[in-house]
């Protein structure tokens with residue numbers, strides 16, 4: 001894996017940021033984070049030349065690194081503030097995690113595939129991104145660390161995982177793609193103990209959220 005960042009990569013990132021602005025990503029903190037995180041290091045080497053196109057790519061183990069637009073949109077919908085506790089379901093390549101850490105949150109992330117878990121935690125450590133990473137089943141959330149200000153699910157969930165709902169702080173937000181083959185990106189705000197508000201944002205396509213650890 002290429003471990004260098006260069007002026008060329010920085011230039012490509014600036015172009016990507018411009019493209020995201022045209023696609024109506026307006027949160028300055030999200031755009032700044034995307035301008036900083038070296039996305040090319042999160043892809044398999046054969047895809048390095050494509051790292052700053054606004055596309056999803058395979059990362060091995062049948063999984064994909066989300067499209068930059070999707071990462072940006074989900075991050076924007078979370079409305080994170082520095083210091084907030086955020087739970088991510090689906091560490092995958094670690095790219096979304098790096099963007100959120102760059103935005104100053106205390107990140108907790110769960111991945112169910114050991115191969116990806118090992119690869120992404122090592123990379124994030126090498127790049128100096130500090131968070132807490134768990135091999136586990138995202139349907140369970142992280143009971144011991146709950147509640148969270150924000151929860152971001154980066155795999156398509158066939159239904160709203162009940163345990164995740166209970167791990168959102170009152171006033172907190174969960175952003176989750178809901179549906180089987182295609183999903184609708186949905187924002188859920190916890191208004192009170194048993195009161196939730198749901199907003200459907202737009203259609204999207206994620207790899208499925210599956211059960212158990214492999």
Ligand code: SAH
Nearest residue numbers: 065090092093096111112137138154209210
């Ligand atoms: N956030 C990632 C996106 C990876 S794709 C990135 O920036 O690259 C979705 C990831 O969710 C995959 O790595 C998949 O293995 C993982 N996943 C699917 N179901 C899961 C579950 N129940 N618990 C934890 N991770 C899950």
